Amino acid sequence: MDIQVEKLNLIKWLTEVDEPSVIEQFIALKNEQQKDWWDQISEDERAGIEKGLAEADRGDTLSHEEVMAKYQKWRSK
Secondary structure: OOHHHHHHHHHHHHHHOOOHHHHHHHHHHHHHHOOOHHHHOOHHHHHHHHHHHHHHHOOOOOOHHHHHHHOHHHOOO
8 A cells, every 4th residue: 555645545535525524523533643742741740841830930940051050060071
């Protein structure tokens, strides 16, 4: 099966579909296939991101220079 040919055949067929329920099924399939990365990460990862965003919103951040100085010992030489 040539996947590119099949895609083109589907596109051509889809352009001729007049039934709204068929289009809705394709939209549902597309949405199911395009999962949001947020839903794919762990609760701990989400909590860490949310904590970081809240800190940034409060202005509780460090400059690039401060971070580089803090983690200097891990920088490669």
